[in-house]
Amino acid sequence: MNILSTDKAPGAIGPYSQGYEVNGVVYTSGQIPVNPADGTVAEGIAAQAEQSCKNVGAILEAAGTGFDRVFKTTCFLADMNDFGTFNEVYAKYFVSKPARSCVAVKTLPKGVLCEIEAIAVK
Secondary structure (H helix, E strand, O other): OEEEOOOOOOOOOOOOOOEEEEOOEEEEOOEOOEOOOOOOEOOOHHHHHHHHHHHHHHHHHHHOOOHHHEEEEEEEEOOHHHHHHHHHHHHHHOOOOOEEEEEEOOOOHHHOOEEEEEEEEO
């Protein structure tokens, strides 16, 4: 098992890793839309979905893989009314059209609007 770590995605805000690579499979932790450069969170679902995707991408890159190798995602939304806008942004990144679960949750860390986790092959 290899722990994944990159400064191009936000550091863990708890007792967990950004991701793991196990036997050629990459598992990312859920990525919220925190800008790793300055710790800020943009306003609105479109900007937040964009940053969450970029954060997932940074971990995938650190593992030596990419969005085209993702086969499963789990997405969390604070408000299911944001589903359409979230999908528009998500579709630009997850071009392999991975299997996906998308659920509404009561709250997310730091009060953000979305979180994305992914599983990919190397």
